[in-house]
Amino acid sequence: MQTASFWEKQNGDKVKCFLCPHNCVIPAGKHGICKVRVNDNGALFSSIYGETTGVGLDPIEKKPLYHFFPGSQILSLGTNGCNLSCTFCQNWQISQTGNSGRHNLSSDGAVRLALQESAIGIAYTYNEPFIWFEYVLETAKKAKERGLRNVLVTNGFVNPEPLSELLPYIDAMNIDLKSIKEGFYRQTCNGSLAPVKKTIETAQNHCHIELTNLLVTGKNDSEKDLTELTKYVSTLGKDIPLHFSRYFPLYKETEPETPAATLKKAAEIAGSKLNYVYLGNLETEESSTCCPKCRSELIHRKGFSLKTYNLSGSNCFNCGCNIYGSFK
Numbered sequence: 027m028q029t030a031s032f033w034e035k036q037n038g039d040k041v042k043c044f045l046c047p048h049n050c051v052i053p054a055g056k057h058g059i060c061k062v063r064v065n066d067n068g069a070l071f072s073s074i075y076g077e078t079t080g081v082g083l084d085p086i087e088k089k090p091l092y093h094f095f096p097g098s099q100i101l102s103l104g105t106n107g108c109n110l111s112c113t114f115c116q117n118w119q120i121s122q123t124g125n126s127g128r129h130n131l132s133s134d135g136a137v138r139l140a141l142q143e144s145a146i147g148i149a150y151t152y153n154e155p156f157i158w159f160e161y162v163l164e165t166a167k168k169a170k171e172r173g174l175r176n177v178l179v180t181n182g183f184v185n186p187e188p189l190s191e192l193l194p195y196i197d198a199m200n201i202d203l204k205s206i207k208e209g210f211y212r213q214t215c216n217g218s219l220a221p222v223k224k225t226i227e228t229a230q231n232h233c234h235i236e237l238t239n240l241l242v243t244g245k246n247d248s249e250k251d252l253t254e255l256t257k258y259v260s261t262l263g264k265d266i267p268l269h270f271s272r273y274f275p276l277y278k279e280t281e282p283e284t285p286a287a288t289l290k291k292a293a294e295i296a297g298s299k300l301n302y303v304y305l306g307n308l309e310t311e312e313s314s315t316c317c318p319k320c321r322s323e324l325i326h327r328k329g330f331s332l333k334t335y336n337l338s339g340s341n342c343f344n345c346g347c348n349i350y351g352s353f354k
């Protein structure tokens with residue numbers, strides 16, 4: 027176990043962790059809500075430092091990031107635990123346990139692997155990366171020194187101080203915006219919306235961001251929800267890519283999977299205000315990035331593969347309009 031960051035001693039052997047907005051007060055021998063930060067004899071430790079449950083080379087489109095070096099591969103790492111407990115979690119086997127089939131991978135080993143595989147960098151994904159803070163920070167610093175990029179796929183439920191410490195090493199983030207309703211975060215995820223909004227607003231000033239909204243049938247998919255969520259994103263910037271993702275009934279949620287019609291409706295509502303809206307987790311998944319000015323098709327994707335690519339640097343090949351993101 028590795029000594030954790032962001033905690034302080036409390037009365038007796040208790041410790042208070044302030045890595046995320048839960049600010050857990052943890053008695054000796056117990057762990058916090060995330061299950062992976064442990065009070066051992068009055069000090070806080072990370073039980074997942076250098077331990078992975080999954081390592082793979084993924085297309086960057088799978089994160090999903092559609093405007094960040096499209097068509098490239100990224101080394102993807104995840105481990106156990108999460109600081110939210112969404113009833114619909116699509117990754118619950120690793121996120122909702124403190125320990126399941128982990129393998130050791132040092133920060134040097136991760137960087138070496140990314141270089142060997144000619145990946146553009148490392149994505150901290152599959153579970154919530156902020157609760158893996160110590161390992162992610164160390165690996166991200168080393169990766170940056172070797173010219174690699176760092177990507178976080180996160181729920182955004184983190185306190186401002188750890189976010190600020192990590193951001194200088196992060197190049198891109200996909201942040202879940204699970205709903206625009208505080209009640210949804212409280213009742214369905216054991217979290218809250220305000221810290222997530224704060225993370226989005228801070229991150230957008232430091233790195234490339236894209237947002238994902240998983241549409242859970244009957245829970246966060248009403249026309250009102252979609253209109254308000256779109257309005258919020260558009261106030262941040264109409265160029266921020268927004269991915270609506272199809273949900274499947276997993277973990278504790280039994281509502282039927284998101285109907286294709288709901289996803290199309292979401293795309294229609296968001297598309298009226300935002301320049302880049304995408305749908306994910308559909309069987310015949312084809313998508314296009316079009317120039318917001320002249321509507322020329324710039325990228326056509328089938329699944330996670332690029333079928334056409336018509337950008338000239340970061341600009342539309344036809345009218346020269348600058349396209350939000352980082353391109354080859």
Ligand code: SF4
Nearest residue numbers: 043046049050058060
């Ligand atoms: S990171 Fe874990 S232990 Fe720390 S406050 Fe959040 S849930 Fe609690």
